[in-house]
Amino acid sequence: MLEVRNLHASVNGNEILHGINLKVNAGEIHAIMGPNGSGKSTFAGVLAGRDAYEVTEGQVLYQGKDLLDMQPEERAREGVFLAFQYPVEIPGVTNTYFLKAGLNAIRKHRGLELLDAVDFLALVKDKMKLVEMDQSLLNRPVNEGFSGGEKKRNEIFQMAVLEPKLSILDETDSGLDIDALRIVADGVNKLRSKENATIIVTHYQRLLNYIVPDFVHVLVDGKIVKSGGKELALLLEERGYDWVREETEAVA
């Protein structure tokens, strides 16, 4: 589904990603772990098409197409979803209105019929249960006045409604208490299928207790230095990131 080849990217002329290689197949969950400042969020941002990042080298193929050649909205319509680390507030625009506009833009792109208010509401009611969202959040302006946990839950709720093929969760666990973490993780697990794939970007291992990844990659200084199965995450939690770094340096 996704193939990243030798991806280099910079912000304001400083190279942050120094050649990332990654292959994600449908049905898989990949975790990208790494210390602060290793380039995790940059990687997520580059995949979603954030303006601030400049790709200087490399290639990203998504369903056989050149992802980097697409505008951010095209990527979204093609099924790439980013759950934001810091979800953005849009005053005066209700959550449902925002989401209906997004969903219909995606449906239009895919040649599907646009949903009217009634059908949309039925869909939303169904999806709300997945993340135990309170109905009152639907009619409030997008993320405005939401607690940290509500914002993150809202991201997963949007993901449930938009039904992406490739979801990228950027530090979705940060700022969540244990209960909220469990709810969010349950939501992600329920959305898992053979047709879609998920990339989880995280600093801590704890989210991976709830969402079990097929692969774990360790990102250090803009490069994936180690890949393995779910047990790698536990090792990282126990021993920290330094040993990976030392190991890499020893090899080099």
Added chain:
Amino acid sequence: MATENNDIEVLTNKEYKYGFITDIEMDIAPPGLNEDVIRLISKKKNEPDWLLEWRLKAYRHWLTMEEPKWHNVQYPPIDYQAASYYAAPKQKKQLSSLDEVDPELLKTYEKLGISLDEQKRLTGVAVDAVFDSVSVATTFKKTLGEMGIIFCSFSEAVHNHPELVKKYLGSVVPYTDNFFASLNSAVFSDGSFCFIPKGVRCPMELSTYFRINAAETGQFERTLIVAEEGAYVSYLEGCTAPMRDTNQLHAAVVELVALDNAQIKYSTVQNWYPGDKEGKGGIYNFVTKRGKAMTNAKISWTQVETGSAITWKYPSCILQGDNSVGEFYSVAVTNHYQQADTGTKMIHIGKNTKSTIVSKGISGGFGQNSYRGLVKIAKGATGSRNFSQCDSLLLGDKCGAHTFPYIEVKNTSSKVEHEASTSKIGEDQIFYCKQRGLSGEDAVNMIVNGFCKEVFRELPMEFAVEAQKLLGVSLEGSVG
């Protein structure tokens, strides 16, 4: 940043849709202003002597006045002798029904999306259409008449209801009020008149549609709305003009009188031609709007100002009676080289009077947007309250937002609150919307729409739709 600017450009560069010119035979006065021209206007309209006298007094007073300079807008000096002060579609006789209206004119209004056809009752809006300076048609007159409501052109009111016009004309905005109001008093040619008798709730929205067509003319219409004790009316005003290279002057006066327990809701969508991208042409819009509220009465102004090269208007409320309420909700957009200096005056005179001001300024391109407001609480206006909120949204880095609030409080039992904010449309917000599948243009629309929501929800439904379309914004769905 590059794409963000691009999105905003697409939105802010929308072409003016209403810029066509209607080819119609016109009756135009020669350019220039003097007592003879005023006599000519008055004669053309077959006016009674008292009105001519009133016009002449206004003109003589105007001669002693100077154009105001305190506003934060810049324009070359206006040559008041170069404009023509009367332009009317030529018509041979008094019209008795819509069938007799020049089909070219009806076509014009059709193009503008305004139905003058009384058969189209579904719209439920009574319309008075003013073309250049003359009212061409008023719909639903009969239905309204049965309830004692008078809704007609100003000229008709002068002939058919002189006692009402004489009583209220100039009672809120006297002919000495300000430079542009005095000019209007001297040369106004038509406008709308509306009278709601005691205890009557007007069952439909009353609407006036103003259109400037002729070149080199000014438009000076005058609107007078009187709501007697306990009456209610909601009134809408819309405006467009053709695209022309030269600037055209529009100096209107609107007077509202709300007697005890009456309520007047006045909504404007102003979309005069704003000039082109280089700032050439466009309407100079210098307007005086004021309402007087007696005991327990309420006056609400809602305006969406997207057009005009220059907007200079301060719809105001004189809260004369105890417990009277004044409201002002405004969205003002300035793009390209548009300039707006707009706001309100809330004059609290009665006890326990209340006023609310919500102003949203949006600037793009090289637009300059100023909010100017006065909240004045007189000594006797004990226990009065005001709340003001002025928010500005910047869509680029070459535009400007300014706020000039004036507050005068003469007693210690009143309370005045003022909040203000200025923000730039966020790159993060646009990216967030795009990541959910929205185009950049839709994203900007949605964010601007959300910013204006508090004002839009004050507009009657039909107008809310038009206002949002005007901003290139789709209506917030009925979901939720």
